[in-house]
Amino acid sequence: xxxxxxxxxxxxxxxxxxxxxxxxxxxxxxxxxxxxxxxxxxxxxxxxxxxxxxxxxxxxxxxxxxxxxxxxxxxxxxxxxxxxxxxxxxxxxxxxxxxxxxxxxxxxxxxxxxxxxxxxxxxxxxxxxxxxxxxxxxxxxxxxxxxxxxxxxxxxxxxxxxxxxxxxxxxxxxxxxxxxxxxxxxxxxxxxxxxxxxxxxxxxxxxxxxxxxxxxxxxxxxxxxxxxxxxxxxxxxxxxxxxxxxxxxxxxxxxxxxxxxxxxxxxxxxxxxxxxxxxxxxxxxxxxxxxxxxxxxxxxxxxxxxxxxxxxxxxxxxxxxxxxxxxxxxxxxxxxxxxxxxxxxxxxxxxxxxxxxxxxxxxxxxxxxxxxxxxxxxxxxxxxxxxxxxxxxxxxxxxxxxxxxxxxxxxxxxxxxxxxxxxxxxxxxxxxxxxxxxxxxxxxxxxxxxxxxxxxxxxxxxxxxxxxxxxxxxxxxxxxxxxxxxxxxxxxxxxxxxxxxxxxxxxxxxxxxxxxxxxxxxxxxxxxxxxxxxxxxxxxxxxxxxxxxxxxxxxxxxxxxxxxxxxxxxxxxxxxxxxxxxxxxxxxxxxxxxxxxxxxxxxxxxxxxxxxxxxxxxxxxxxxxxxxxxxxxxxxxxxxxxxxxxxxxxxxxxxxxxxxxxxxxxxxxxxxxxxxxxxxxxxxxxxxxxxxxxxxxxxxxxxxxxxxxxxxxxxxxxxxxxxxxxxxxxxxxxxxxxxxxxxxxxxxxxxxxxxxxxxxxxxxxxxxxxxxxxxxxxxxxxxxxxxxxxxxxxxxxxxxxxxxxxxxxxxxxxxxxx
Numbered sequence: 036x037x038x039x040x041x042x043x044x045x046x047x048x049x050x051x052x053x054x055x056x057x058x059x060x061x062x063x064x065x066x067x068x069x070x071x072x073x074x075x076x077x078x079x080x081x082x083x084x085x086x087x088x089x090x091x092x093x094x095x096x097x098x099x100x101x102x103x104x105x106x107x108x109x110x111x112x113x114x115x116x117x118x119x120x121x122x123x124x125x126x127x128x129x130x131x132x133x134x135x136x137x138x139x140x141x142x143x144x145x146x147x148x149x150x151x152x153x154x155x156x157x158x159x160x161x162x163x164x165x166x167x168x169x170x171x172x173x174x175x176x177x178x179x180x181x182x183x184x185x186x187x188x189x190x191x192x193x194x195x196x197x198x199x200x201x202x203x204x205x206x207x208x209x210x211x212x213x214x215x216x217x218x219x220x221x222x223x224x225x226x227x228x229x230x231x232x233x234x235x236x237x238x239x240x241x242x243x244x245x246x247x248x249x250x251x252x253x254x255x256x257x258x259x260x261x262x263x264x265x266x267x268x269x270x271x272x273x274x275x276x277x278x279x280x281x282x283x284x285x286x287x288x289x290x291x292x293x294x295x296x297x298x299x300x301x302x303x304x305x306x307x308x309x310x311x312x313x314x315x316x317x318x319x320x321x322x323x324x325x326x327x328x329x330x331x332x333x334x335x336x337x338x339x340x341x342x343x344x345x346x347x348x349x350x351x352x353x354x355x356x357x358x359x360x361x362x363x364x365x366x367x368x369x370x371x372x373x374x375x376x377x378x379x380x381x382x383x384x385x386x387x388x389x390x391x392x393x394x395x396x397x398x399x400x401x402x403x404x405x406x407x408x409x410x411x412x413x414x415x416x417x418x419x420x421x422x423x424x425x426x427x428x429x430x431x432x433x434x435x436x437x438x439x440x441x442x443x444x445x446x447x448x449x450x451x452x453x454x455x456x457x458x459x460x461x462x463x464x465x466x467x468x469x470x471x472x473x474x475x476x477x478x479x480x481x482x483x484x485x486x487x488x489x490x491x492x493x494x495x496x497x498x499x500x501x502x503x504x505x506x507x508x509x510x511x512x513x514x515x516x517x518x519x520x521x522x523x524x525x526x527x528x529x530x531x532x533x534x535x536x537x538x539x540x541x542x543x544x545x546x547x548x549x550x551x552x553x554x555x556x557x558x559x560x561x562x563x564x565x566x567x568x569x570x571x572x573x574x575x576x577x578x579x580x581x582x583x584x585x586x587x588x589x590x591x592x593x594x595x596x597x598x599x600x601x602x603x604x605x606x607x608x609x610x611x612x613x614x615x616x617x618x619x620x621x622x623x624x625x626x627x628x629x630x631x632x633x634x635x636x637x638x639x640x641x642x643x644x645x646x647x648x649x650x651x652x653x654x655x656x657x658x659x660x661x662x663x664x665x666x667x668x669x670x671x672x673x674x675x676x677x678x679x680x681x682x683x684x685x686x687x688x689x690x691x692x693x694x695x696x697x698x699x700x701x702x703x704x705x706x707x708x709x710x711x712x713x714x715x716x717x718x719x720x721x722x723x724x725x726x727x728x729x730x731x732x733x734x735x736x737x738x739x740x741x742x743x744x745x746x747x748x749x750x751x752x753x754x755x756x757x758x759x760x761x762x763x764x765x766x767x768x769x770x771x772x773x774x775x776x777x778x779x780x781x782x783x784x785x786x787x788x789x790x791x792x793x794x795x796x797x798x799x800x801x802x803x804x805x806x807x808x809x810x811x812x813x814x815x816x817x818x819x820x821x822x823x824x825x826x827x828x829x830x831x832x833x834x835x836x837x838x839x840x841x842x843x844x845x846x847x848x849x850x851x852x853x
Contacts, residue, residue: 075142075152075173078159083108083125086168094145095173117141128156128169139180142173151180212239214455216552237753255392262397265574266422267307269346270295271588273334276314279609282602283322283764290329299336299344303419305397310417313390314348317413320387321352328353328410342421349414357405365403366391390415436564438556439464442488446476446507447496447525452548456494459552463559473502477510484516491519492543492562497526508540521562523576525550537575544576553701557581586612589707592633594618594650595669596642597802599768604637604669604694607756611700613707621645625653633664634707638686640670641797648684655685665706669694670801692801696756738813745844747807754805769806770848773841776802780818780834784827792830793822799837811840 069076069089078087088096088104096112098104109118124135134157142152152173159168215236219229277293284291314332321330331351338345357365366387394401394415405411443465445456453469460467470476476493483489493511497504504524511517521543537545543562546554558576591608595601596619605615616631618624620642628636636654640647651666658664668681668689681689690702748762755762776799783792800815818833 073175075175076171078168078170079125080168081129081166083122092173095143097143097147113143124154124156125169128158129166132158132166134158139176142175144175144177150175150177152176208239208243212236212243212551214451215239216459255389255396260392260396262306262309263577264304264306264420265577266302266304267310268302269299269334272307272311273314273332273348274614275609275612276311276318277332279606280315280318280322282606283319284330286764286768287322287325288327289322289325291332292329293332293334295334297336299339299346299421302422303344303346304422305417305419309393309397313393313415314350316387316390317350320413321350321354321411325352325354325410337416343418344421345416345418347414347416349412351410351412353410356407356409356411357403358407362403362405366401436560436567437464438559438563441465441492441559441563442483442490443467443492443494444476444479444483444490445469445494446471446473446499447494448472448499448501449496452496456550459550459555460494462552463556465559473499473507473510476507477514480511480514480517480520484514489516489519491566492521492523492559494523494525496548497524497545505537505540508537508542512540521566523558523562542575546578554578554581586704586708588614589634590614590616590631591703591707592616592618592624592627592631592636594621594624594636594642594647595639596620597639597772597798599765599772599802600639600692600694600805602768603755603761603765603805604699606761607694607696607699608637608703610756611703613703619643621647621650621653624650628654628664635665635667635703637667637669637690637703640668640681641794643791643794647686648681651685667702667706693754693804695754738810738817743810745808745810745840745847747809751805751807754807766806766848769802770845772802773845777838777841780837784830784834787827789822793819796822808840808844811837811844814840 069087070091072089073091075092075095076087076089077085077092079085084106085104085108086106088098088101090101093099093101093104096104096109098112104112109121112118113121120140124138124140127133128135134155136155138154140152140154142150144150153176154171154173156169156171158166159170161167215232218224219232219236224232273293273295277291281291318330318332329352331349333347333349333351335347335349336344337347391401394417397417399415399417401413401415403411403413441464443460445453445460445467447453447456447469448471450471453471457467457469468479470479480490480493495504495508495511499507504526508522508524511520511522518541522537522540524537524542524545525548526545544558546558558581561576561581564570589612591613593601593604593608593615595604595617601617601619605617608615616627616633618627622645624636624638625645627633638647638651642650645653647668647670654664654666665687666685668686669692670681670689687706688702690699748766752759752762755765776795779795780792780799783789783795796815796819800812800819803811803815814833814837818830818837821830821833
């Protein structure tokens with residue numbers, strides 16, 4: 036002790052007023068300091084023996100004093116499994132000389148209760164720099180970990196609540212949408228009533244879309260996201276994404292390209308919907324943050340074996356780029372590289388977070404490479420199983436079947452759902468009975484089997500109160516004749532986790548509730564067709580599979596001279612899965628059908644140079660027998676006689692402008708997918724003269740007053756498939772092209788070119804109707820109808836009114852900062 040240095044401390048008491056010197060050894064002071072620190076502090080030699088231990092450390096090691104642990108290793112004071120982990124970490128530090136900083140590991144408190152410890156281990160060196168042991172510090176973070184776990188549990192509970200609420204809301208939504216669809220089928224419904232029902236149905240479906248988005252987000256947060264595993268074409272998927280976003284890129288003057296190199300030798304198995312969601316999000320961001328240059332979407336097969344393929348997807352842009360110090364935070368929710376980008380470009384910063392979570396849920400990794408003002412490349416790598424060679428087909432080719440008489444059993448505990456299923460299935464011509472529970476269902480199946488009239492298909496609700504849907508499915512298959520029954524699972528919560536089990540059971544398909552009548556019919560047709568054709572499929576029929584197969588490789592030629600209408604129709608078709616080429620007049624149509632094969636043509640009636648009727652007559656006169664191509668008219672004429680004249684010219688069907696997404700896709704599907712037979716054609720006639728004749732008794736045109744807003748964007752949203760981003764994008768085109776439409780009218784008016792004036796007015800009428808510019812559309816309609824019969828003075832008055840309305844529209848859109 037004499038050799039210890041001393042510390043002189045001043046002390047004062049009531050009895051002692053003079054200064055005295057108190058000598059304290061340095062080792063004593065060090066021990067007092069160490070023992071008063073709540074963190075565990077220790078030192079070890081290279082054999083792992085402790086040479087120093089403070090009170091917090093020896094208590095955690097099970098000792099009563101330092102002497103209880105000094106000279107001992109962790110194997111003498113901790114359980115073997117924990118001691119082995121500590122020793123492995125110690126050896127890493129001693130052998131490498133690299134410290135371990137803030138590693139979370141298990142430990143014990145004084146009472147030997149398990150705790151969480153944040154541990155740091157630093158190499159201990161001698162004066163020559165050689166590692167002779169280590170120094171360690173451990174901090175009890177049990178309360179911090181507990182608080183974190185409670186917060187995570189609270190988040191999970193919140194997300195599970197959202198998911199459960201989505202389920203609870205879906206049940207009445209099933210009744211709302213189903214009842215509206217049934218009401219719209221009533222032939223006694225008046226036009227006004229039908230319009231009310233249509234608007235209500237659109238609103239209900241919009242609410243359902245929002246509900247699906249909430250469900251997706253809540254599933255990710257609650258770690259209950261499940262993925263589909265179905266076959267898809269990588270080439271088609273990447274091209275479809277590129278086709279969908281191409282108009283947005285082109286509107287900004289950006290070059291867009293996609294590359295698949297090399298294409299995999301077969302279809303891949305995975306979740307194409309989620310994959311499309313990720314690619315679309317990354318490509319959409321690239322367009323948003325790029326002012327000039329190019330966007331490249333690439334899929335590169337890194338490795339490919341007989342059964343698997345590893346694919347690297349990337350989206351490269353020449354945009355604003357991201358500083359290196361900001362890149363680590365870019366995938367965090369509500370985060371963008373720079374706060375100012377939110378004001379300039381918009382967005383919540385949530386898209387990249389969801390993309391990252393989806394990629395990781397698929398077992399992949401995601402990252403980026405970027406430099407400010409040099410652009411960015413976002414990439415992700417996923418590994419897929421490959422679909423068996425025999426399952427690869429270019430399209431789902433099934434014989435047309437008659438559903439009449441098919442015997443079906445619907446099982447659902449909800450009476451409204453049972454009634455809706457009954458009504459839907461009866462409209463297909465099927466015979467259906469229903470059951471409210473498992474007992475009733477099994478009894479009915481036994482009775483039908485004994486009567487030699489077994490059920491061919493069972494529509495099974497998966498959320499039954501008395502028995503889980505999978506248990507009912509298993510019991511159905513086990514009863515006599517059960518293996519011959521095709522089961523379609525109906526689920527309210529999109530429970531994709533059940534897919535693999537349902538496939539193992541042999542279920543034929545599943546659909547998400549509320550059930551859409553068109554999807555239910557397609558599923559029934561597909562399943563019955565497969566049975567009649569003797570096709571054995573180990574893939575469940577889902578809405579995704581139906582869409583993927585029925586439109587795969589189908590190419591549409593869109594003939595439309597108005598650039599906004601052309602862009603809108605093209606995007607709606609591409610979103611539905613079709614490939615689309617465009618033409619601006621009849622001459623281009625004729626040239627394109629000579630160069631390529633198309634499954635259908637969407638033909639605008641009013642086009643310059645060579646209109647839709649002339650083009651159709653030309654095609655029909657030169658068409659080989661047995662090679663009829665469906666031609667669907669697009670026109671703002673709404674009279675029954677107009678439709679008949681289009682058919683007489685050789686067209687097959689008719690869609691009205693402004694285009695409605697649902698009606699457009701249903702009409703195209705009818706001719707491309709369902710292969711409707713074309714109507715019998717009449718002999719040659721002058722169709723244009725007949726159109727002039729039926730146009731004369733037009734009803735009186737009412738021009739709305741100019742007190743209401745010139746554009747009704749709320750109600751216009753339905754014309755854009757409820758895609759707000761698409762609508763806002765096309766409004767910019769609307770603003771850009773309005774002066775061109777006015778100029779066309781002026782040129783034709785003062786050139787006394789009445790046919791061209793009529794066509795320009797017709798063009799403006801449909802063009803403005805897309806955006807619910809009702810007064811402008813009505814004025815254009817008036818100009819079109821009076822162009823043959825009125826004098827030039829009245830025509831000029833109407834043109835002046837149109838010009839004033841265009842100014843009002845532009846001022847209005849500028850005020851609301853479109």
